[in-house]
Amino acid sequence: MxxxxxxxxxxxxxxxxxxxRGFTLDSAKxxxxxxxxxxxxxxxxxxxxxxxNTSKQIGIAKSKGExxxxxxxxxxxxxxxxxxxxxxxxxxxxxxxxxLLNVPNLPHESVPPGxxxxxxxxxxxxxxxxxxxxxxxxxxxVGAPLGLDFDTGAKLSGARFxxxxxxxxxxxRALAQFMIDTQTEQHGxxxxxxxxxxxxxxxxxxxxxxxxxxxxxxxxxxxxKLYLIPxxxxxxxxxxxxxxxPLEALxxxxxxxxxxxxxxxxxxxxxxxGMIRQHQFDKVEMVQIVHPEKSDEALEQMxxxxxxxxxxxxxxxxxxxxxxxxxxxxxAKTYDLEVWLPAQNTYREISSVSNCEAFQxxxxxxxxxxxxxxxELVHTLNGSGLAVxxxxxxxxxxxxxxxxxxxxxxxxxxYMNNLQVLS
RNA sequence: GGAGAGCUGGCCGAGUGGUCGAAGGCACUUCCCUGCUAAGGAAGCAUACGGGCUUAAAUCUGUAUCGAGGGUUCGAAUCCCUCGCUCUCCGCCA
Numbered sequence: 434m435x436x437x438x439x440x441x442x443x444x445x446x447x448x449x450x451x452x453x454r455g456f457t458l459d460s461a462k463x464x465x466x467x468x469x470x471x472x473x474x475x476x477x478x479x480x481x482x483x484x485x486n487t488s489k490q491i492g493i494a495k496s497k498g499e500x501x502x503x504x505x506x507x508x509x510x511x512x513x514x515x516x517x518x519x520x521x522x523x524x525x526x527x528x529x530x531x532x533l534l535n536v537p538n539l540p541h542e543s544v545p546p547g548x549x550x551x552x553x554x555x556x557x558x559x560x561x562x563x564x565x566x567x568x569x570x571x572x573x574x575v576g577a578p579l580g581l582d583f584d585t586g587a588k589l590s591g592a593r594f595x596x597x598x599x600x601x602x603x604x605x606r607a608l609a610q611f612m613i614d615t616q617t618e619q620h621g622x623x624x625x626x627x628x629x630x631x632x633x634x635x636x637x638x639x640x641x642x643x644x645x646x647x648x649x650x651x652x653x654x655x656x657x658k659l660y661l662i663p664x665x666x667x668x669x670x671x672x673x674x675x676x677x678x679p680l681e682a683l684x685x686x687x688x689x690x691x692x693x694x695x696x697x698x699x700x701x702x703x704x705x706x707g708m709i710r711q712h713q714f715d716k717v718e719m720v721q722i723v724h725p726e727k728s729d730e731a732l733e734q735m736x737x738x739x740x741x742x743x744x745x746x747x748x749x750x751x752x753x754x755x756x757x758x759x760x761x762x763x764x765a766k767t768y769d770l771e772v773w774l775p776a777q778n779t780y781r782e783i784s785s786v787s788n789c790e791a792f793q794x795x796x797x798x799x800x801x802x803x804x805x806x807x808x809e810l811v812h813t814l815n816g817s818g819l820a821v822x823x824x825x826x827x828x829x830x831x832x833x834x835x836x837x838x839x840x841x842x843x844x845x846x847x848y849m850n851n852l853q854v855l856s
Numbered sequence: 857g858g859a860g861a862g863c864u865g866g867c868c869g870a871g872u873g874g875u876c877g878a879a880g881g882c883a884c885u886u887c888c889c890u891g892c893u894a895a896g897g898a899a900g901c902a903u904a905c906g907g908g909c910u911u912a913a914a915u916c917u918g919u920a921u922c923g924a925g926g927g928u929u930c931g932a933a934u935c936c937c938u939c940g941c942u943c944u945c946c947g948c949c950a
Contacts, residue, residue, distance in 0.1 A: 474906060478919045485919090488931040501930085508930050526905095550922095677866080677903095798904095802866095806885080808903075816858030 434533050450539045453546055454757040470525045477518040497686060498596035508582045519849030535644050539756045541766040543697040547756025562773045572829040573707040576601055579855050589821060593712045600855045607848035609821045612717040612742055613690045616818050620738045622688035622719055627668035630659040635671045638797040641765040650694045661694035666815040669720035673799040677808050681800055685722035690760055708822050715821035721814045728812035730786040738766045739784040739818045745844045748827050749773035751780050765790040772827040783823045786816030
């Protein structure tokens with residue numbers, strides 16, 4: 434959520450910065466709402482002040498045993514007007530709030546301008562794609578004989594669900610273990626186990642609601658709803674909701690390995706084959722809660738933390754700076770890590786690391802006590818470190834052998850009873 | 857699933873219709889005194905959102921907030937209703 438003060442003070446500036454990311458803010462509507470809000474709020478507060486003051490006098494007079502009927506008459510007509518004004522004010526504030534909740538974050542100045550994926554900027558390329566002396570198979574074909582079973586996944590649950598058996602299932606688990614061990618032991622994150630079902634308030638905090646409800650799975654619970662987390666960014670970041678943390682507590686660095694559930698309503702037709710795009714996938718997530726002055730620096734570090742996983746797995750990848758038009762709703766700046774997939778002969782997203790600055794913190798009321806003892810909004814960052822399913826895809830494709838076996842990356846062998854080859 | 861208790865400021869805790877944004881304590885900040893591994897004294901110390909002034913901040917001023925929402929009332933932390941959460945006991949249970 435943007436700071437409403439910023440919209441009041443520099444509406445034109447905000448409109449033009451949002452335009453860069455392809456969002457058109459209804460500034461006329463905002464101005465009209467603000468104008469009425471101001472009028473009604475001032476009037477309401479004046480009436481409230483009058484009522485409070487008169488009521489206080491009644492109290493004083495009564496305690497002295499004086500007759501209060503004259504003062505009572507004075508305040509008699511106040512109620513109806515006040516009630517009407519209060520109701521209207523509350524409506525206006527709700528409308529303003531809803532308007533703001535649906536406005537995306539402002540892009541950081543360093544974000545390259547652009548409209549789509551095509552305008553993203555490659556920052557660096559690491560590793561050299563392997564040269565194969567045989568026809569490469571895609572991960573679905575490599576994985577099928579080793580235990581990667583889409584048909585059974587579909588039988589149990591439908592399209593975009595996968596069953597893994599045997600060595601593939603173990604490789605999948607090894608990847609997750611390796612990732613979370615690296616994040617905790619090498620990069621200083623605290624491992625967390627979080628709920629997979631969360632309430633609506635939590636999702637409003639990180640920005641999935643109210644705008645993106647269609648992307649989420651939900652379950653009826655009592656008279657309300659619980660949602661399956663689309664990423665543990667949601668739970669990890671919400672740990673600081675409505676909190677004022679001490680300055681010394683920053684930065685807070687959290688990680689979790691959880692399943693992620695995405696309805697992906699808008700994406701049918703893309704990546705229908707294989708396990709690139711699933712309704713359920715595992716991910717190791719990194720979240721940092723930092724001092725506002727430190728968030729730019731933290732973003733670069735987190736990209737490094739994600740890269741270290743790919744480096745250790747010896748997978749070729751590139752780092753891409755997303756352009757203004759391709760960034761997620763809450764991000765001020767985002768880097769994607771794209772891993773090399775030989776069967777597709779291209780780099781595909783395997784991690785996304787974003788600095789949300791105060792956008793989520795404002796929704797969350799997540800603050801710290803600054804140098805002067807005053808509460809101030811924190812900055813929040815999140816990133817995948819990494820998406821486990823897509824990493825499995827990358828390993829299967831990049832480590833495949835001519836005989837259909839798959840070499841186990843060296844760093845994973847301790848997690849697999851020193852198994853060298855899947856066959 | 858059954859029965860009961862509770863939810864007040866950073867923390868503890870008083871407050872059952874009226875000068876209550878809320879006593880007292882702890883913690884914290886500043887100052888004073890004393891002097892050495894401590895003690896005493898004074899003051900300050902919630903948040904959000906408006907308005908006025910201002911380049912801005914501070915200050916000033918108003919409103920709201922005692923788990924949430926609604927109601928009664930001139931006036932609600934206090935009374936009524938609904939909901940949420942926490943805890944205790946019983947039952948069930950990986």
